[in-house]
Amino acid sequence: MKKFILLTLSFISLISIAQNPGNQSPQLKNNSAQQYSITGIVLDAETKQPLEYATIVCTPLNGKAITGGITDQNGKFDVQVAKGSYDISVEFISFKTKTFKNREIKEDLNLGTILLEINAESLNEVEIIAEKSTVEIRLDKKIYNVGKDMTVKGGTASDVLDNVPSVSVDVEGNVSLRGSENVRILVNGKPSGLVGLSGTDALRQLPADAIEKVEVITSPSARYDAEGTAGILNIILRKGKALGFNSSFTATAGNPDYFGASANLNYRTNKVNYFTNIGYNYNNSPGKSKSDVTYLNPINDAPKYISENTKYTRENNRFNSQFGVEYYINDKTSLTGTVLYRTSDGDDASTNTRQEFNASKSLLAKNYRLEDETEKDKTLEYTLNLTKDFKKEGHKLTVDFRYGKSNEDNKSNIFEEDDLGIVDENTIERSFTDETSEDVLLKADYVLPINENTQFEFGVNADLNNQTTDYLLEEFENNQYVNNTNFSNTLDFQQNVYSVYSQYGQKINKFSYLFGLRLENTDRTIKLIQTNEDFSENFTELFPTVNLGLEFSESENITLGYSRRLSRPRSFYLNPFETRTSKTYIRSGNIYLDPTYTNSFDFGYLKRWDKITLNSSIYYQHTINNIEWVESETLRDIDNVETLVILRSPINLSSQDRYGFEFTTNYTPLKWWKLTNSFNFFKSSTEGNYNNVSYDKEDTNWFTRLESRITLPGKIDWQTSGMYMGPSEGAFSKRDGIFSVNLAFSKDILNENGTLSLNVSDLLNSRKRTSSSYTNNTISKSEFQWRSRQILLNFTYRFNQNKKRERSRSFDSGGGEEEMFKA
Known part of the structure; x- marks a missing residue:
């Protein structure tokens, strides 16, 4: 509370600075x-x-x-x-x-x-400008406008991110930036309920049509939270700015079963801007996996080989809505309020076929493990923003408040049966997970231009999070369900982060610099209800940032960035209670985990020619307290049989060095043909020891994308994109390369007010993860496919919107440095 009072006093001092007589608002008009x-x-x-x-x-x-x-x-x-x-x-x-x-x-x-x-000529000019500004380079970020990417029509935020250079999304939806999953995802520059309790699932619920652009911030300035060692992805949502009423409506249908509809509405007068995004979709996403485990030294009568095949069906009904009002108090001050409401109702079922073989590969046993899982998610979020522009250009005060509450309610039923359909009562179990999160954000940023080319910035931030996870596992015994106290648990997780920052920047001729320093205090408390234990931690850290830029010409520049960042372990990593994916595979968290700290260096080069644009970077990251998942083996009594069980848990595995380079090229060989290629190569070296076992490893990885966009006769747009993710190797595991192709066609109709598009995701049905791992006693091989090939047909109708102008319009909702600090 004392820290919050100090932050509040700092904020009041900002207001007092802002209210100097030289910058008073104009007098109200005489009615x-x-x-x-x-x-x-x-x-x-x-x-x-x-x-x-x-x-x-x-x-x-x-x-x-x-x-x-x-x-x-x-x-x-x-x-x-x-x-x-x-x-x-x-x-x-x-x-x-x-x-x-x-x-x-x-x-x-x-x-x-x-x-x-x-004004046909003007429209063509707007379209050309929009294509050239697909990539905007600033000192602390790169901005990728979603534009006319047809392959994401009817898709989700995950599909959009998967097409952004430097970003990759694996088959399970996990997002990586330059190969690292320690990335911070923001919405409109702030943490948001749109990311939810489980970011992977939440990103699959946010429709692509609601996104205007994505900011990739690999060297964040002091204005941004220090969370996320790899950097920040800032998703900017669409918001109309034109006077009057405008809207767009989209309907989507596809195979496997997919039906969706969304609407973006905007109405603005001189004093008020109303905007809303509403969307609903239903989808059924089948998936499959298989695994083969070889036991090198089986115990007693345990099998030598185990083969498992699993089929998944996932049905989801999702509803998203956001309503906002922006009130222009005067020509220098605006107040914006939004309400976000999101629900998701999912029903997932899986059938696992398990076969056990002896050393001569004769079948010993075969059974089926069936799981039915329902999940209900709900998010409600309120935001309020005050923006005050003063007389001097760039002199600005912004104040933000956000309150959000999310709930995930999960129920699961599991049982096993043999070939004759007879259920084994010893395998019947059910689980209940109720997870609730409350978040409060208070934030103020003040920018003071000292002169035309120099500015000073100061800000305070309080991010308060309280999360409760209640897990209950019941097993069927003597015709009734009995609580398994070895796994049932309740965890209260509270984490408050208080921060203050300042930064100073200047542009001298063609050279720009921005120096910043951020102080963050973390106050974390974990309560284990069943054992009546409390674990508290409080620490304060400094995070310096440096961003430099040099313009050789309007078409050529270089940037250099440095930042110190951290990654705080989430409650999932900290919860020490065990959960199991099967009776022989158990996962637990580690309550003694420390944050991960990273020093990042980034050197960028941008060059534009008549038909080619090259954007490249070289980067290096040194990480300490790096978190890795490790596996160990133990013997446990399962159904009165001593059985080998694999335990999986996270540890701080000493240090890691990562370095690499990336480039993106845009090439227009002909007026009707555009090519985009991105390539990222990185290498990591990890050093660590656990239980007298060395986890030292070196891993070289790379991924690339190639996109071709062709305008066919009849003004039909044809887009093809291919992705290849190179193989990866860990200390005791490796993954094969992944290749996939997306295809899309688009045609404007109804006097260009409507657009009809057809897209195919994973055309070759090849987006699968194939991997292997090993311990002292086991060798495992697996293949997993989250979603099979998908075909979507989309229709969009725009009312009082022009397609090309809409693509070129943008607004800055996530902060970033002023125009004078563009590189």
Whole structure:
């Protein structure tokens, strides 16, 4: 509480700085001032049809607040203004703007019939600009605009991230940045309930249509939380900014069973902007896996070989909604509030066929393990943002508040049966998991430009998290379910992170620098309810950042970044109670885990030619207290038989060095053909010892993507993308390479207001993880496929939106440095 009070006092000091007399807001207009009407009617010059929702902007020549309005369904408008001189413009998306210069208003004015002409040339220019700005380079981040990526139409945030250079998503949905899963995922620059309790599943629930762009921040400045040793992925959601009403609607159907619909709605007046995103989808995603285990020294009558094949069916109903209101208090101050509500109702079933063989490979036993699992997720989140721009350009104060509550309720029933369908009562069990999380975020950032090329920034942050996990395992004994106290447990996890930061930057000719320092205090408490044990930890760390940039020309620059970061173990890693995936394979956390700390260095080079753009980086990371999962063996009594059991748990495995290079090239050999290639190579060296066993290893890995986009006759767009992830090797495991191809076609219809697209994910049905691992007594080989080939048909209709303009429009919701610090 003392830390929070200190942060609050710091925030109050920010407000006092902000309220200096030289930057006071303009006085409110005198409501008694006489108003005059500006009227007229707006028509399409070619068809003579009225243009509904055309925008009328009245800009006073005395520099006061801009006013305006929109046309009705008959193309008519009536705008009220005070006496004075104005420039009046009439605008409509994809039409040429009509401007009436220096009109003096001292009585009502009728502009008559205004004819707007189609601006085809402007549209083409906008499209070209949008394609060139696919990658934006700044000192502390790279921004990838989602643009017209057809392969993610009807998809999810996981599909979008899987197409972003430097990012990879494995077959289970785990996200990696430059090969490391220690990545922090933000939404609009802040932690969000959209990521949820389990980020992998939550990203599969966020529709791709709601995403405008993704920021890849491999060398974060001090403004960002220090969490995430690999860096930060910041997902920016769409939010309309144009005056008037605009919307888009998307319907999707596919095979395996997939049905979905979403809508993005926006209505803005001069004072208020309303926006909402709503989406629903149903999908059934079948998957499969198989594994073969060889026991080198079987005990007693235990089998020599065990073969398992599993088939999965996953049915999910998902609903996402977000509603927001942005109120413009005046031309310098705005207040934005949003409400997010998300639900997911899943029913997963799996059938595992297990066969046991002796040394001569004669079948000893065969049984079936059936599991039915239901999961209900719910997230409710409220956010409030105050943005205050002062008189001087770039002088800004932003204050954010967020409260979120998430709940995951999981129920599972498991039993085994033989070939005759007779159930083994000793295998009947059921489990219940109830996980609830509450989060509060308080955040303030203050930016003060000292002069045109220099700025100072200061901010405070309090991120408060409280999570409870209640797990109950019951086994069937004597015709009733009995609590298995060896596995049932309740964990209370509370983690509060308080931080303060400052940074200073300057641009001197073509050289830019940004120095920052962030202080974070972590206060963590874990309570084990069953054993009545408490574990507390409190530590404070400093995290310096350095970002340098040098422009050789408008088309060539280099950047150099350094940051110190950490990765705090989540409750899943810390919970010491055991859970089991089978009776012979058990996982537990480690309550004594320490955070992982990383020093990262990044050197980037960007060069643009007429038809080719090259964006490349060399990077190095040194990590201490690196967390790795290790396996050990023990003997346990299972059904009155002494059985070998594998235990899996995380430990801080000493140190790791990672280094690599990456590049992305955009090449346009012909006007109708665009090629994009990205390549990432990295090598890691780990040193560590556990239970007198060396875990030293060196792993070389790489992945690459190639995307081709061709415009066919009839303005049909054809996109093909291929991905290959190279093989990987650990201390006691290795994984084979993974290859997949996606294919998509798209065609604009209905006067370009609609788009029909067809995409195929994993065309060759080859996206599978094949791996092997070994211990002193076992050799395991496995293959896993999360989802088979998927075919989706999408239809999007845009109302009062232009496709090309929508692609080129963007807004900055995640912070980042001011324009003067672009590299």
